[in-house]
Amino acid sequence: MDIGENLLKQLAMRATAVIMLSIIASCDRTAGANQPARRGPALPDSMGAAPTHVSVVRTRARPELLENSTAAMSHRQPGVFFTINDSGNDPVLFAMDTTGADRGAWPVRGATNVDWESAAIGPCAPPGVAECVYIGDTGDNLAHHRSRAVYRVAEPAANGSTDSIVAEKLSYVYADGPHDVEAMYVARNGDMFFITKRRLKNGAGALRPALVFKLSAAEWSAHRQVVAQLVDSLSLVPGSAPLRVITDASLSPDARHLAVRTYMQVYVYATDPLTGRVLRAVPPSVCNIVSLGEPQGEGVTWADNGGRLVFTSEGQEQPIRIANCPLPRG
Secondary structure, three states: OOHHHHHHHHHHHHHHHHHHHHHHHHHHHHOOOOOOOOOOOOOOHHHOEOOEEEEEEOOEOOOOOOOOOOOEEOOOOOOEEEEEOOOOOOOEEEEEEOOOEEEEEEEEEOOOOOOOOEEEEEEOOOOOOOEEEEEEEOOOOOOOOOOEEEEEEEOOOOOOOOOOEEOEEEEEEEOOOOOOEEEEEEOOOOOEEEEEOOOOEOOOOOEOOOEEEEEOHHHHHOOOOEEEEEEEEOOOOOOOOOOOOEEEEEEOOOOOEEEEEEOOEEEEEEEOOOOOOEOOOOOOEEEEOHHHOOOOEEEEEEOOOOOEEEEEEOOOOOOEEEEEOOOOOO
């Protein structure tokens, strides 16, 4: 991400936050004096429910961690999550925990950070033997890269280590041409899913829903460039509201829910726990996270299966936010 785009984005986010907080204040003022007490501010239904039980946790991250642009919670090391810097930085995997403590940093051998933007936890090969951290070199602001890559490393022990780790690399293209992607998740069977970030238009000029592409777990044995196929779309439409672009996604530990975040909202979808596919018959829940006050919210991951989420924001020494968002009904 270049400096000019980053500055414009932060200014736009602050302006939108001011507008949203004004709406919140207006809703509070117009509520009748005899209304029952609420846990959080009333928000317009279209923007979603307010998060509850919010905690802001000061971080003690390494000074090299400048972006914190994604989050991937370990399934085997309680409270530990992995994160990365994006373009223009060295290929290093970082770990923190939900107390804000630094838990290690590992230079990744065999990898290049062209535009790292996504990460996920998933099975190594064969599934069930061990777990890996998947690092997505998936960013493409101008949608001009002919191919992208996913790196896979065995999940390191988050004990403060700085030893290097070795990555496998899978190079791929999208079936219909380049896309900018910052949201990736990995199903229990090892299949990888990629969700497009930005506004897209169809032939009639109407905005398209976010597209979902898939690479099967078997592609790791191909030893060649592979093709990610379009398999689905979401109800979330990038560009249909201010700053409604998709910056991260995370599958819950039990694989029953998928959190997809934008700068201002989180959409929580019900998923098939075996395949990781979104269950289209179940409407998603929507959580309005503007009140978290993130300067440039980028990452999301699950603290548990009950809707408690961890949010990360770009910016050195930015705190993490932890909050509850509702799960979909059904």
